[in-house]
Amino acid sequence: MTNNWWQDAIIYQLYIRSFYDANHDGIGDFKGVIEKLDYLDHLGVDAVWVSPHYKSPMDDNGYDVSDYYQVSGDYGTLDDVKKFIKEAHQRDIKVIFDLVLNHTSDEHEWFQAAKDPSHPDHEKYHDYYIWQPPKYTEDGTRTMPTSWRSWFGGPVWEYNEPTDEYYLHIFSKKMPDLNWRNDAMKNELKVIIKWLIDLGVDGFRVDASNHLEKNWDFPDGHPGYEHFSSLPKHHEYLEELGRELFGPHNIFTLGEAGGASKEEALQYCGYDSNEFDVLIQFGHTWADVDWDNQKTPGKWAKGRLDVPSIKQSFHHWYEMLGDKGHNVIYWHNHDQPRIVSHYGNDTVYRERSAKMLCHTLYFMPGTAIVYQGEEIGMTNVDYESLDSFRDVEVYTEYDNFMKLGASHEEAMQALRDRARDNARSPYHWNDNPYAGFSTKEPWMPVVKNYPTVNLKHQQAKSDSIWHTYHDVFLYRKQFDIAHGKVTFLDIEHKDAYLYHTKTTTHEALVVANFTDHATSVTLEMSLEGYTLLLSNYDPVPLNNEMRLAPYASYVYVKERGENT
Numbered sequence: 001m002t003n004n005w006w007q008d009a010i011i012y013q014l015y016i017r018s019f020y021d022a023n024h025d026g027i028g029d030f031k032g033v034i035e036k037l038d039y040l041d042h043l044g045v046d047a048v049w050v051s052p053h054y055k056s057p058m059d060d061n062g063y064d065v066s067d068y069y070q071v072s073g074d075y076g077t078l079d080d081v082k083k084f085i086k087e088a089h090q091r092d093i094k095v096i097f098d099l100v101l102n103h104t105s106d107e108h109e110w111f112q113a114a115k116d117p118s119h120p121d122h123e124k125y126h127d128y129y130i131w132q133p134p135k136y137t138e139d140g141t142r143t144m145p146t147s148w149r150s151w152f153g154g155p156v157w158e159y160n161e162p163t164d165e166y167y168l169h170i171f172s173k174k175m176p177d178l179n180w181r182n183d184a185m186k187n188e189l190k191v192i193i194k195w196l197i198d199l200g201v202d203g204f205r206v207d208a209s210n211h212l213e214k215n216w217d218f219p220d221g222h223p224g225y226e227h228f229s230s231l232p233k234h235h236e237y238l239e240e241l242g243r244e245l246f247g248p249h250n251i252f253t254l255g256e257a258g259g260a261s262k263e264e265a266l267q268y269c270g271y272d273s274n275e276f277d278v279l280i281q282f283g284h285t286w287a288d289v290d291w292d293n294q295k296t297p298g299k300w301a302k303g304r305l306d307v308p309s310i311k312q313s314f315h316h317w318y319e320m321l322g323d324k325g326h327n328v329i330y331w332h333n334h335d336q337p338r339i340v341s342h343y344g345n346d347t348v349y350r351e352r353s354a355k356m357l358c359h360t361l362y363f364m365p366g367t368a369i370v371y372q373g374e375e376i377g378m379t380n381v382d383y384e385s386l387d388s389f390r391d392v393e394v395y396t397e398y399d400n401f402m403k404l405g406a407s408h409e410e411a412m413q414a415l416r417d418r419a420r421d422n423a424r425s426p427y428h429w430n431d432n433p434y435a436g437f438s439t440k441e442p443w444m445p446v447v448k449n450y451p452t453v454n455l456k457h458q459q460a461k462s463d464s465i466w467h468t469y470h471d472v473f474l475y476r477k478q479f480d481i482a483h484g485k486v487t488f489l490d491i492e493h494k495d496a497y498l499y500h501t502k503t504t505t506h507e508a509l510v511v512a513n514f515t516d517h518a519t520s521v522t523l524e525m526s527l528e529g530y531t532l533l534l535s536n537y538d539p540v541p542l543n544n545e546m547r548l549a550p551y552a553s554y555v556y557v558k559e560r561g562e563n564t
């Protein structure tokens with residue numbers, strides 16, 4: 001088995017815009033992150049993954065890069081970035097940057113030249129992007145090349161009058177997709193990557209990595225995802241980057257792709273793959289969709305939580321990678337709602353369910369990620385007005401909901417339940433105005449529960465969610481959970497989350513109720529030698545038959561003897 005720093009790392013995903021505002025302009029920044037590095041160190045994290053920090057018009061909060069060589073003025077300067085890397089390293093914290101390779105901003109100079117035939121560099125840059133001529137109906141009306149639908153809702157095509165063509169954007173229309181079949185473009189990206197590596201980063205999270213190749217026959221389809229996602233050739237591009245850049249420079253890579261088969265999973269992140277070290281997959285992230293809802297369809301419709309499917313997804317990935325690759329464990333990132341609101345309960349059981357989520361996640365093997373605010377049980381937003389939301393996706397989808405017949409209130413509820421903005425509101429440091437995030441009105445409103453849901457409060461209380469995370473991270477290291485072998489028990493149980501993880505020195509047994517009602521479990525295994533390590537209720541004796549209160553969770557451990 002290979003053993004690299006990232007295998008047992010706890011990675012803190014930091015959404016810089018909302019982390020800490022040190023220069024008092026209402027937006028988080030690098031100086032703010034530097035000020036809080038001691039906090040991250042104290043929490044026990046080994047690495048930080050910083051959301052895109054490059055120059056950007058911020059249509060998609062930085063995933064729309066207009067210049068990879070510049071730092072967004074919102075976040076600071078290149079000197080701040082260098083200082084941040086240095087200070088993080090001084091604390092033995094690795095730095096992972098977000099690398100956006102599927103698209104640029106439409107304000108990137110490449111696209112400015114690409115779209116304008118009178119631009120002196122038009123010839124060179126036109127093919128850095130993906131263009132198609134219009135189609136025409138019988139009566140001569142101009143139509144789009146295909147009816148493919150963007151991941152943010154709405155069409156993937158935008159008309160460009162000066163060239164009489166449409167360009168492809170699988171996300172927002174301000175994010176034109178790059179043409180990975182163009183070698184000049186690819187080579188320029190490689191130079192950019194090398195430049196970032198030379199800044200001293202330890203790793204990259206490679207954004208939208210399964211979308212790099214498109215079906216250049218442009219067949220029709222709606223939504224048509226199979227024509228612009230997970231096409232076989234994208235592996236060639238990733239392999240090339242790994243072989244030429246990430247591998248030789250010892251750069252850790254965290255890919256992002258949904259729906260991989262076993263073969264593909266190993267292709268992405270098997271130990272002998274050049275593509276990535278590990279992969280962020282989404283199998284467990286939307287286990288509560290009401291597929292029958294037609295007004296706010298897909299992920300936007302909240303349904304009953306299918307607990308077995310969460311366990312099955314993790315199990316499936318452990319099986320697929322086996323001893324040939326390393327898994328990733330995380331509950332959510334900046335693209336999903338807050339986990340305590342989503343899979344837990346953010347009203348009566350906020351503390352208990354947040355701890356249950358911590359217990360159930362972090363005793364499973366793999367590289368662990370925690371998303372900013374998760375460690376203090378931050379909740380979804382409580383916005384009452386549409387214009388409190390900031391995400392570009394919110395606005396395309398709101399229009400869509402209206403067309404599908406949703407009322408304003410139904411649409412607002414869907415947004416409060418499911419929008420990405422739920423995870424992006426400013427961090428709650430304390431109970432000062434604006435939750436101590438800034439002294440100025442933040443770029444998006446803080447959630448009103450900050451006077452009670454905040455770090456200061458959590459740290460002051462010895463049995464809080466924060467202390468649970470802190471202690472669990474220590475135990476995770478102590479028992480070497482990252483390299484363990486997990487076995488799910490009664491995986492079909494519709495309420496409970498039961499598993500044990502064996503490491504070379506210990507066995508950890510997690511017994512948890514994932515629901516807001518009591519449930520009973522049967523543990524068909526020997527319970528000898530286990531002692532209680534952690535729980536979110538008063539201790540109860542470990543038994544083969546147990547009754548679990550709402551969201552109750554217990555973690556038991558035992559040392560492994562010679563014969564176990």
Ligand code: NOJ
Binds near residue numbers: 207334
């Ligand atoms: C995935 C990122 O996580 C998401 O936030 C972003 O909008 C898209 N990729 C496009 O870059």
